[in-house]
Amino acid sequence: MADNDLIMTLGKVIIAAAWADGEITDEEDSCLKDLIWRLPDVSARQWNELDLYLDAPVTAAEREQLVARLRELTASAEQRDLALRKLDEMVAADGVVSDAERAIVAQVQEALATADVGVWGGLSRLLIGRRAAATAGAPGREAYLDDFVRNRVYYKLRQRLAAENVTWDISDAELRRLGLAGGLLALVAHVSDEAAGEERTAMERALAAAWGLSPESAAFAVEVALADGDRLDFYRLVREFSAATTPDEQRRFLDALFAVAAADGAASFEETEQIRLIAQGLKLSHQEFIDAKMKLPPERRK
Secondary structure: OHHHHHHHHHHHHHHHHHOOOOOOOHHHHHHHHHHHHOOOOOOHHHHHHHHHHHHOOOOHHHHHHHHHHHHHHOOOHHHHHHHHHHHHHHHHOOOOOOHHHHHHHHHHHHHHOOOOHHHHHHHHHHHHOOOHHHHOOOOOHHHHHHHHHHOHHHHHHHHHHHHOOOOOOOOHHHHHHHHHHHHHHHHHHHHHOOOOHHHHHHHHHHHHHHHOOOHHHHHHHHHHHHHOHHHOOHHHHHHHHHHHOOHHHHHHHHHHHHHHHOOOOOEOHHHHHHHHHHHHHOOOOHHHHHHHHOOOOHHHEO
16 A cells, blocks of 8 residues: 555656646657556546546645655655656657657656665655745645546536636536536537537536626636537446436426537437437436437437
8 A cells, every 4th residue: 555655646646747847748648648548557536546647736735745645755765765666667658759759658657766865855855846824734635636637627617617716606516417408519510520609609608697607707608618628437427416316307408408419500310319318327218318309300310
């Protein structure tokens, strides 16, 4: 367990180092995932935990916590040797390692290879600057792992609202349901690859009507939902939405899904099939699906 904790903390520190300038490009993200994937004995859940740190910039508080934890786990020469071996294994694994990847690993190796506090301080400054006061009592990102995996839109909404210091007059439970609904609407909108303006408007109307959001808040929620459209888990979203809603709410939600599908003129076969699968996952009957579909005029059904 101790070794596994060390391996996971190493991975998070490497990600934190990559976030040092506040941005990770798509190319850097791919390189980091290739590099982190080489960590030994990482389970699927632990990979999700690492992906949580790749998903959004690592804050000053989080970086300080990660560096402090790594220092704690490598207090002895034996522990430092183990960490260095694991880093060597990552770099020596099959596949091409870029200069950028080697540089990141080298920074961590240098800090591990010596007990010199100055080196650790240098790594800390590289990662977090001098904002130690901002780190007191900060919660670990892992506390939100289940939300990140099970209800990604809710997780992103909460992160964005907190970052922008915005408060909505809506309970946390309802924000979770809104996140699930937004995710399912986004899945239908993304059937045609990129959501058209009409589809965005239909999504905004659906969320505004169901949760009493202002036009600006509804547009904000839709923006968040669509941003991660290619990373949304269909089966998890359907399962969580089913557990959080009543059959009557689910039947009404089919109307919203068809409104989004037909917003650009007519619901395509592919969009209709996506809605059928959602209805099936919600345990609604085929007749209930047909009833919702037939509410669209014939010219709006392909």
